[in-house]
Amino acid sequence: MGYQTLTYQTDGDVATIALTRPEKRNAISMHMIADLMGALEQVETGSARVVILTGSGKAFCAGMDLDELLSVARHSLPKHLEDARRVSKMFYRLYSFPKPIIAAVNGAAIAGGCGIATLADITLSVPEAKFGYTEVRVGFLPAMVALFLRRQIGEKKARELLLTGRIVNAEEALRFGLINEIVPAEKLMDRAHEVANEILASSPTSVKETKRLLLAHEEKAVRAELEMAIEASADIRMTEDFHEGLSAFLEKRSPNWRRR
Secondary structure: OOOOOEEEEEEOOEEEEEEOOHHHOOOEOHHHHHHHHHHHHHHHHOOOOEEEEEEOOOEEEOOEOHHHHHHOOOOOHHHHHHHHHHHHHHHHHHHHOOOOEEEEEOOEEEOHHHHHHHHOOEEEEOOOOEEEOOHHHHOOOOHHHHHHHHHHHOHHHHHHHHHHOOEEEHHHHHHHOOOOEEOOHHHHHHHHHHHHHHHHOOOHHHHHHHHHHHHHHHHHHHHHHHHHHHHHHHHHOOOHHHHHHHHHHHOOOOOOOOOO
């Protein structure tokens, strides 16, 4: 199966997915969402037992493609709801995926890209990587990633990152619990395969059932919160601050916020 925004390869029981829009710092487009959903389906129905997710070029993922967002900024609310639901399905698919996912973060993981990186079961990072939920800086809303972040690092730290949009380095991300381990860049993929082999040495049935049980604890609450997040994400796209924030970022100027 061919993909335009990522590469997919298998090595024995390990599938590797690499986000491949380096000219856009692997920003998430609607096409990438479709490709990623297709690749995950290919993993689930195939023989691979572990997924390694990484990025091509200098970045892991810069978050949503802001050029694409701006191009649809004047859409109707129903259309925004449709787009937000598509993004939500991607995040939930990563969160609930039945096979272990190891994120090998090769560079900056920002906004939705940070969400992808931290939704993995195990997240490895190079020392140079940066992490942050910067949506509030561009008039957007970290609606979907927020509900997962609270569960991962706790309410207080989540509030700090989400409300300030602050970018943290790999050491801070490790202290916060966003990542599991810092690995030199030249050893990142080797370490990812080492971790994959640790998982592969265990019972496939036990690993599958462990993932199922972990999901079952929070599934109902997460689904309900995602519905609220979808509505919030669509609503924010109808505001003037959203249009101004995106325009200012792309024009490399300070935003002139209109809603106080």
